[in-house]
Each structure stands twice: as structure tokens, then as C-alpha cells.
Amino acid sequence: MPNRKHLPEFAGLRTIDFPSREELDTRLLRARYKAEEQGLPKPDAVPPDEAFVAAKADPGGFAWRLLLMPFGDEEDFRTYLERFIAEIDTPAVTALIVGNCWDPGPANDHVDAVRDALVEHAGAFPALRALFFGEVTREEADRFSWIAQTDVSPLLAAFPGLREFVVRGADEMTFGGSWGTFTLAWNLPRHETLRRLTIETHRLDPAVVRGVLSSDLPMLEHLELYLGARDGDGASPEDLAPVLAGSAFPSLTSLALRNGQDTNALVAALADAPVTSRLSVLDLSLGTLTDKGAQILLDTPVFLDLDRLDLHYHHMSEEMTERVRGRFTESGVGIDVGERQELEEYEDEDDDDEYEEEPIYPAIVD
Numbered sequence: 001m002p003n004r005k006h007l008p009e010f011a012g013l014r015t016i017d018f019p020s021r022e023e024l025d026t027r028l029l030r031a032r033y034k035a036e037e038q039g040l041p042k043p044d045a046v047p048p049d050e051a052f053v054a055a056k057a058d059p060g061g062f063a064w065r066l067l068l069m070p071f072g073d074e075e076d077f078r079t080y081l082e083r084f085i086a087e088i089d090t091p092a093v094t095a096l097i098v099g100n101c102w103d104p105g106p107a108n109d110h111v112d113a114v115r116d117a118l119v120e121h122a123g124a125f126p127a128l129r130a131l132f133f134g135e136v137t138r139e140e141a142d143r144f145s146w147i148a149q150t151d152v153s154p155l156l157a158a159f160p161g162l163r164e165f166v167v168r169g170a171d172e173m174t175f176g177g178s179w180g181t182f183t184l185a186w187n188l189p190r191h192e193t194l195r196r197l198t199i200e201t202h203r204l205d206p207a208v209v210r211g212v213l214s215s216d217l218p219m220l221e222h223l224e225l226y227l228g229a230r231d232g233d234g235a236s237p238e239d240l241a242p243v244l245a246g247s248a249f250p251s252l253t254s255l256a257l258r259n260g261q262d263t264n265a266l267v268a269a270l271a272d273a274p275v276t277s278r279l280s281v282l283d284l285s286l287g288t289l290t291d292k293g294a295q296i297l298l299d300t301p302v303f304l305d306l307d308r309l310d311l312h313y314h315h316m317s318e319e320m321t322e323r324v325r326g327r328f329t330e331s332g333v334g335i336d337v338g339e340r341q342e343l344e345e346y347e348d349e350d351d352d353d354e355y356e357e358e359p360i361y362p363a364i365v366d
Helices: 021-037 050-057 077-087 111-120 153-158 206-214 263-271 274-278 291-299 301-305 318-330
Strands: 013-018 062-066 095-098 130-133 164-168 172-175 180-183 196-200 222-228 254-260 281-283 308-310 334-336 345-347 355-357
Touching: 013 050, 062 077, 077 111, 111 153, 196 206, 206 222, 254 263, 263 274, 263 291, 263 301, 274 301, 291 318, 301 318, 318 334
Parallel strands: 013 062, 062 095, 095 130, 130 164, 164 196, 196 222, 222 254, 254 281, 281 308, 308 334
Antiparallel strands: 172 180, 345 355
């Protein structure tokens, strides 16, 4: 399972948080408690730390994170965003991370309102080149299925200069009461400059995959899809046909089909796919690869032409893991076969001589 933490870097830049009202109030409260314990006068404000001062002086040199607190008298996202725009020279900002800003707890906001506020204020970010929408960590939402998402297409349309876009969240999530249901969607005809696209989910709706692959993205070099799912209803090789055939994304050289519900089937499809011969990087990590799929990797010369192959979190046997590691290393391919998962077997109660394998799942199933 991926270790979801706040990124220390994004788009090649160090990250810096823009503090929300509740965060500032919490810092002041702590400073007052500390002063009281030391018998000192209680401060009326807490000065910003050195990292924030440096980032404010060079806003284009950092990736800015927007994050609301899930407690206290927190401000709503629109107010928070407008304060960010007023205090920071946002025309210089090139990378933006939107974290947990639509949990029902913080400010009774929801994901559509956060998206729409960003779209309405897009003019304040003329230099934006990278956007991460939904950087929610394990501490904030233990499961991917707890991260509400929406149609992210308006974000791409509002920022025509984006080169990298990342979205994390559930394919569909229903809140109680008046909140309703939120569904990840993609309806973008064309984007001129996007080079890197990552969609992280526990189950990627095949309709979203088909929508992405029907978009005209002439500059896209890296596509990363977390497929899922436990119940076998996530995206399949058939849904990926346009990218496998090489008809989608003429500039693509890096393909990540992660968290696959049937990684062996993905390997088989890639072995005969026209796109594979032009890839330099292939990532099949967090999936369900077994010795069956590994043998296809070994038997298909096109995979040995890669610069890098990432298979970490897999279900290969120890022997096959070493065979794959040795063969690809010998061919000059950077290979990651870490995090091997044991294939469990159980004894059938009705027949002591019969054994069946437990079903295997990708790293993220909910």
C-alpha cells in the first residue's frame, strides 16, 4: 500500500504550506500557552517561519499547498483562496497543491465548490504549470474511497498552460444528508500543453479511462492510471485499447498502469501492443503480477528495450523475482521488484490433498 504523506516536493519544487486561519489560530494558542508556562507576556501574533518568508519572497520557486484544518472555526475555501491571492504574488506561482479542502468537517465546503473557486480565480495564476487536486494523506482520509472527487475537466480548461496534472480520490462517493454523491469525471476535448497526467484511485471507472484516452493531448509524455479494483469492475485492457494501439498520445514515452486488478492480462496486452516499442518507462507496480505474467515479460524482447521497468508490490515467487531482476539488469534496464507479496494457500476442508490459492488483490482496494 502506498505510504501517502504530504509531498516534500512537487513538479521539481520544494513544497510550502499557506496557513489557513485555523492553523494560524492554533499556532498562536500554542505560543500563548508556552509563554504562560515560561512566565512571559502572551504574544498577539506568531511571526512566520523562515521557510515561509523565503517562499513569499520567491513564490515561483516553491510548490504552494492549500490545506484547511478539520476542526475549529475554519474559513471556507473561497475566503482562504482569496486571502492566498491577496498575500502571495500568485502571478509568479508555477505549482499548486490543493489538499484536504473539501472534507465536510473543515468549512462545510465540498469538492465542486473548491474546483469552481479555482476556476473562477484562474486569472490570478497565469504562470501555473502544475496542479495536484486532492493531495489527501492517510492521516486525513485512511482510504482512497473516502476522498470525494468531481469532474476535473473545468480545471484543465481553466489552466491552458498546465504541463502536469494530478488528481487523487474515489471514483464515486456518497455523503449522508444533503451532501449527495460526487463522481470523478473527465470530459476534456483537447489540451495543448499537458505533458504529465496522473489519476490515483482505488477503482478507476472505465468511462473515465475512455474519456481520458479520447482526449487530444498532443504533448502528453507520461500517463499514470491507478486501475483497481477488488471486484473486477475496474478498467480492463479493452478499455485501454487506444493507448495500447498507439493511436492516442503521439508523444507518450512513459506509461504507468498501476494497481491493476489483473496485471498479468496487462502484460499480455502490452507484449503485442504497438505502444510498447516506443516506451522508455513502464510502471506496473502495486498490482497483481504473478509468475505467469513475469514469464511473458521474460519471453518478450520488447520489454528488454525499456530504460526502466517498475514492478514493485507484486506476487511473483522468490525464484521468479530473481530471474526477472537478473535478466532485466543484465539487459541494462532499471528494474524495481521490491515489496514481494506472499501467495497464500489454504487446505480444502473436504479434501486434504487439494489446495487452492487465495484470491490476490492490488495494493489499493478501497
